[in-house]
Amino acid sequence: xxxxxxxxxxxxxxxxxxxxxxxxxxxxxxxxxxxxxxxxxxxxxxxxxxxxxxxxxxxxxxxxxxxxxxxxxxxxxxxxxxxxxxxxxxxxxxxxxxxxxxxxxxxxxxxxxxxxxxxxxxxxxxxxxxxxxxxxxxxxxxxxxxxxxxxxxxxxxxxxxxxxxxxxxxxxxxxxxxxxxxxxxxxxxxxxxxxxxxxxxxxxxxxxxxxxxxxxxxxxxxxxxxxxxxxxxxxxxxxxxxxxxxxxxxxxxxxxxxxxxxxxxxxxxxxxxxxxxxxxxxxxxxxxxxxxxxxxxxxxxxxxxxxxxxxxxxxxxxxxxxxxxxxxxxxxxxxxxxxxxxxxxxxxxxxxxxxxxxxxxxxxxxxxxx
Amino acid sequence: xxxxxxxxxxxxxxxxxxxxxxxxxxxxxxxxxxxxxxxxxxxxxxxxxxxxxxxxxxxxxxxxxxxxxxxxxxxxxxxxxxxxxxxxxxxxxxxxxxxxxxxxxxxxxxxxxxxxxxxxxxxxxxxxxxxxxxxxxxxxxxxxxxxxxxxxxxxxxxxxxxxxxxxxxxxxxxxxxxxxxxxxxxxxxxxxxxxxxxxxxxxxxxxxxxxxxxxxxxxxxxxxxxxxxxxxxxxxxxxxxxxxxxxxxxxxxxxxxxxxxxxxxxxxxxxxxxxx
Ligand SMILES: Nc1ncnc2c1ncn2[C@@H]1O[C@H](COP(=O)(O)OP(=O)(O)OP(=O)(O)O)[C@@H](O)[C@H]1O
Ligand SMILES: [Mg+2]
Numbered sequence: 001x002x003x004x005x006x007x008x009x010x011x012x013x014x015x016x017x018x019x020x021x022x023x024x025x026x027x028x029x030x031x032x033x034x035x036x037x038x039x040x041x042x043x044x045x046x047x048x049x050x051x052x053x054x055x056x057x058x059x060x061x062x063x064x065x066x067x068x069x070x071x072x073x074x075x076x077x078x079x080x081x082x083x084x085x086x087x088x089x090x091x092x093x094x095x096x097x098x099x100x101x102x103x104x105x106x107x108x109x110x111x112x113x114x115x116x117x118x119x120x121x122x123x124x125x126x127x128x129x130x131x132x133x134x135x136x137x138x139x140x141x142x143x144x145x146x147x148x149x150x151x152x153x154x155x156x157x158x159x160x161x162x163x164x165x166x167x168x169x170x171x172x173x174x175x176x177x178x179x180x181x182x183x184x185x186x187x188x189x190x191x192x193x194x195x196x197x198x199x200x201x202x203x204x205x206x207x208x209x210x211x212x213x214x215x216x217x218x219x220x221x222x223x224x225x226x227x228x229x230x231x232x233x234x235x236x237x238x239x240x241x242x243x244x245x246x247x248x249x250x251x252x253x254x255x256x257x258x259x260x261x262x263x264x265x266x267x268x269x270x271x272x273x274x275x276x277x278x279x280x281x282x283x284x285x286x287x288x289x290x291x292x293x294x295x296x297x298x299x300x301x302x303x304x305x306x307x308x309x310x311x312x313x314x315x316x317x318x319x320x321x322x323x324x325x326x327x328x329x330x331x332x333x334x335x336x337x338x339x340x341x342x343x344x345x346x347x348x349x350x351x352x353x354x355x356x357x358x359x360x361x362x363x364x365x366x367x368x369x370x
Numbered sequence: 371x372x373x374x375x376x377x378x379x380x381x382x383x384x385x386x387x388x389x390x391x392x393x394x395x396x397x398x399x400x401x402x403x404x405x406x407x408x409x410x411x412x413x414x415x416x417x418x419x420x421x422x423x424x425x426x427x428x429x430x431x432x433x434x435x436x437x438x439x440x441x442x443x444x445x446x447x448x449x450x451x452x453x454x455x456x457x458x459x460x461x462x463x464x465x466x467x468x469x470x471x472x473x474x475x476x477x478x479x480x481x482x483x484x485x486x487x488x489x490x491x492x493x494x495x496x497x498x499x500x501x502x503x504x505x506x507x508x509x510x511x512x513x514x515x516x517x518x519x520x521x522x523x524x525x526x527x528x529x530x531x532x533x534x535x536x537x538x539x540x541x542x543x544x545x546x547x548x549x550x551x552x553x554x555x556x557x558x559x560x561x562x563x564x565x566x567x568x569x570x571x572x573x574x575x576x577x578x579x580x581x582x583x584x585x586x587x588x589x590x591x592x593x594x595x596x597x598x599x600x601x602x603x604x605x606x607x608x609x610x611x612x613x614x615x616x617x618x619x620x621x622x623x624x625x626x627x628x629x630x631x632x633x634x635x636x637x638x639x640x641x642x643x644x645x646x
Contacts (some may be wrong), residue, residue: 009637034484050540050544051543051544052540052543069542071548072540072544073543073544073545073546073547073548075544077544078544078545079540079541079544081540081541082621083535083537085535085540087538087542087555087556087559087560088560089560098542098547098555099545100544101553101555102542102545102546102547102555103546148547156544191598205390302497306599346533365618
């Protein structure tokens with residue numbers, strides 16, 4: 001196992017900046033997820049660690065060693081590809097044992113080790129089948145087995161679960177989480193599924209347009225998203241974002257919007273400064289922090305009922321505000337709630353996130369800036 | 371469903387016409403199958419009476435004819451090995467490397483290849499081969515065909531390799547293989563069906579060609595079967611139909627055998643990538 005470090009890494013294809021001046025480091029034994037929308041440069045970053053792509057500029061270190069110009073075979077890494085890349089002419093045993101073959105191991109050792117790993121992954125009985133003769137879930141486990149068959153410094157995953165159906169994906173996710181706890185492997189895992197990233201990662205690097213927007217633990221990213229982009233990307237459903245304006249009240253500027261009452265929100269100096277700049281701010285509130293307002297609630301937002309979806313343990317209540325924007329609440333009740341046309345949702349002040357005109361988080365008083 | 375009378379007649383007429391056209395095509399084939407076994411074969415179609423192998427005995431007694439079959443084999447196999455190996459390596463490089471202008475290279479080669487093996491280039495080819503001192507050698511025929519077939523073979527194979535995901539070799543290299551190992555262990559087996567197609571196509575092309583060996587070769591013991599067929603003429607210049615028929619059948623057998631072998635072994639099927 002080893003650490004990985006990006007030092008001012010840039011990758012340009014033609015005249016397109018796929019990765020722009022990215023610097024971050026992954027500690028020994030960490031499981032880092034690269035999370036972001038399609039085309040943001042996740043795969044490109046991963047392939048640069050693997051050596052399948054060379055940075056246009058910057059340096060890449062594995063275990064403290066500068067590997068920027070090393071061939072993939074000299075990096076001691078394992079990688080699980082999105083399309084699995086199983087060799088169609090080899091049976092599963094040979095597929096799994098291929099890394100041992102190139103390392104010159106004997107046939108008996110190869111097959112013994114392949115069987116061991118395959119048994120752990122519950123594909124031990126399929127070893128003499130061809131990849132075309134097994135199911136998608138079994139193919140996924142075969143490619144995982146091939147990555148685990150020999151010890152590596154870093155394990156790389158490029159959306160390894162995206163071709164599985166929802167149930168298999170949950171199962172495989174749980175297995176990967178267990179594996180990480182068991183082996184303490186250094187892993188870099190690319191996904192655009194925020195739930196996968198939250199479940200697996202020790203740290204998440206949220207990427208957007210070739211840059212890392214926030215690099216922090218899942219809980220930090222959930223609790224204190226650095227930008228509206230992160231806030232909107234993480235969480236299911238994502239955070240509600242409501243534009244608010246500065247108005248004069250009680251001799252000071254206060255954030256305000258149609259149907260929004262912020263009776264309990266303490267005005268921090270950060271908010272004051274941002275409002276003073278005269279720009280529109282964004283107020284964020286997670287669906288799970290909204291509930292149906294009791295009389296006398298201090299912070300509320302009102303609108304007319306748009307949808308009321310029963311999800312089993314919870315209901316997703318969506319209201320439409322006068323300007324047409326929507327706010328969704330996750331209400332945890334056992335019963336399907338009946339609602340009137342006009343709905344008022346309430347929230348507590350500590351769950352309010354505020355972002356300045358540029359979309360950056362305004363830290364609450366006492367919160368260390370990220 | 372009931373047919374109206376005109377529709378019914380129309381169908382009968384159509385079937386009759388189709389049968390007639392079919393027969394017209396079948397007759398030469400039948401002649402081709404019957405005449406070799408007929409000691410008194412003529413250009414007309416006749417069922418052999420009695421069936422005999424005497425024509426074949428005469429053919430195998432003719433040392434020039436037998437040597438010619440052997441020569442055809444040397445030239446075709448030699449040419450196919452050269453074309454297969456060179457096209458595979460070139461197509462692989464063209465498909466996987468990021469050379470600028472690699473598309474243009476293939477198209478220009480393709481354009482000129484029809485010139486090289488076409489009759490327009492016969493004089494320059496003859497001059498080049500003769501300057502190289504290769505006139506009247508198997509090598510002359512093999513090299514000329516390799517030059518003529520290579521661009522098309524490269525084109526077919528490059529298309530085939532382009533459709534194979536790069537992640538095969540990438541996963542091999544990440545697993546510790548050198549580019550050469552990745553090529554032989556992973557890429558080559560996956561490309562093999564494409565190579566087989568090229569090899570069969572090249573073999574048929576060389577085996578059946580007349581003009582190039584006719585021009586580049588002189589002595590009787592170098593001539594391939596395609597040229598040797600012309601030796602079955604009487605002094606007066608009329609074809610000796612019995613021998614011609616038997617020899618033609620023998621001449622076509624390797625190609626038929628090759629097709630059967632390949633379709634049995636590979637089924638002309640492609641592996642293709644796996645993706646769930
Ligand atoms: N070989 C290449 N040549 C040119 N552009 C490329 C190449 N590879 C990637 N790109 C571009 O770089 C950008 C980042 O690609 P990348 O594959 O890293 O995205 P991603 O974050 O993995 O997206 P996805 O979630 O869709 O897989 C994309 O806009 C893509 O079009
Ligand atoms: Mg990707």
